[in-house]
Amino acid sequence: MDPTSLVRAIVLGLVCLLASCSKDNASPKCDNEIALTGVKDALYRDIAQDSDQFNFKRSLGFKEIATVEVTEEGRVCKARLMLVNKYYLLIDYEIAADGEEYYVTYSGLTEGSKENLYKVINNLPLDLDNK
DSSP: OOHHHHHHHOOOOHHHHHHTTOOOOOOOOOOOOHHHHHHHHHHHHOOTSSSOOOHHHHHHEEEEEEEEEOOOSSSEEEEEEETTTTTEEEEEEEEEETTTEEEEEEEEOHHHHHHHHHHHHTTHHHHHHHO
């Protein structure tokens, strides 16, 4: 084997090794509709169980979605949560995969933010000092 072929074989082997060791996993990407629906579901369960679920989810959107970290268990994400296309809250969420099921949790919202989110979606007056 000539030296050029040997170097190519070593480089190819290293590339294959690095690709097989990547931290990518089976969880959906941060901007995937499954993941975003999971965030909306988690918010609904935590904040607005007595509200109209369709109206609640329809009132939410996401901008500036970014992956913070990819781990063996899932993905850590961040985004700007839009409320009725008028208000924005920063939100962090994590997507974990367990076989065919996905689990989504969120963080980064204060109790005041959750209360205001509920109020906006239900057309109640806001307490803008309560952030």
